Amino acid sequence: MATNKTHRYFIIYKPYGVLSQFISNSSKQQSKKFLGSLFDFPENAMAIGRLDEKSEGLLLITTNGKTSASVNSQNVEKEYYAQVDGNISAEAVNKLIQGVQIGFDGKKYQTKPCKAFKLNETPDLPKRSKKIRDARHGPTSWVSITLNEGKFRQVRKMTSAVGFPTLRLVRVRVGGIELGKMQVGDVVEVDGFEVF
Structure with a gap:
């Protein structure tokens, strides 16, 4: 045995x-x-x-x-910090919270309501090995998005759907693990x- x-x-x-x-x-x-x-x-x-x-x-x-x-x-939350192109608006963050329509497997998919808020300061994260881009291309901002689902490239698709494409994406928490x-x-x- x-x-x-x-x-x-x-x-x-x-x-x-x-x-x-x-x-x-x-x-x-x-x-x-x-x-x-x-x-x-x-x-x-x-x-x-x-x-x-x-x-x-x-x-x-x-x-x-x-x-x-x-x-x-889907009982376990996953939190992401997304650096987005542009200064993300309160309206865009609200849309993320309510759920947005994204493409998934060739079909339209409505994301579930989630937690999201704009970060007032740049998070203290290690530098990325590949440079994002410099300030000459305009401002960037950071948003926290917490999901209970995880479709392929979901966060990137969500921020694009509200007009602020993701430049850098870092998962910072899974449930109680940070x-x-x-x-x-x-x-x-x-x-x-x-x-x-």
């Missing part, structure tokens, strides 16, 4: 330009960077939820499929995830 192996849990700061997977599924991705380039994760490790290649921040990794399913459930003072590429092994 097989013994029950202890599962492992990791909190990481996924860098810009790294895919949220461990190996390439296609020859087109051979030149891409994967999570395995950050740390020697166990063989059956999986990312809980995804951050697209251009997004960065908090990503949870585990060998426990049940934990992955419960964190991916990015805090982690630096880009940090990997911290923990005993489990206190998300609820």
Whole structure:
């Protein structure tokens, strides 16, 4: 009879330009960077939820499929800081809160109501490896968006839908787990995830 192996849990700061997977599924991705380039994760490790290649921040990794399913459930909030093109208006933030129409899988999708507010100051985040753009192209601003759902590229599509495209996107919280003072590429092994 097989013994029950202890599962492992990791909190990481996924860098810009790294895919949220461990190996390439296609020859087109051979030149891409994967999570395995950050740390020697166990063989059956999986990312809980995804951050697209251009997004960065908090990503949870585990060998426990049940934990992955419960964190991916819509009971767990995910908070993002989005740096957007332009000085985001109160009206645009209100639209985000109420839900906006985005394209998803070739169909129109109405996002669920969420929490959103403009950040009065630039958040204290590590510099991104690739420069955003400089002030000559006009102002930028930051908004916090907290979702209970996670469609593909949802935050980017939402800010574009209200007229303020996302330039930089950082996930700062999953449930009760926060990015805090982690630096880009940090990997911290923990005993489990206190998300609820």
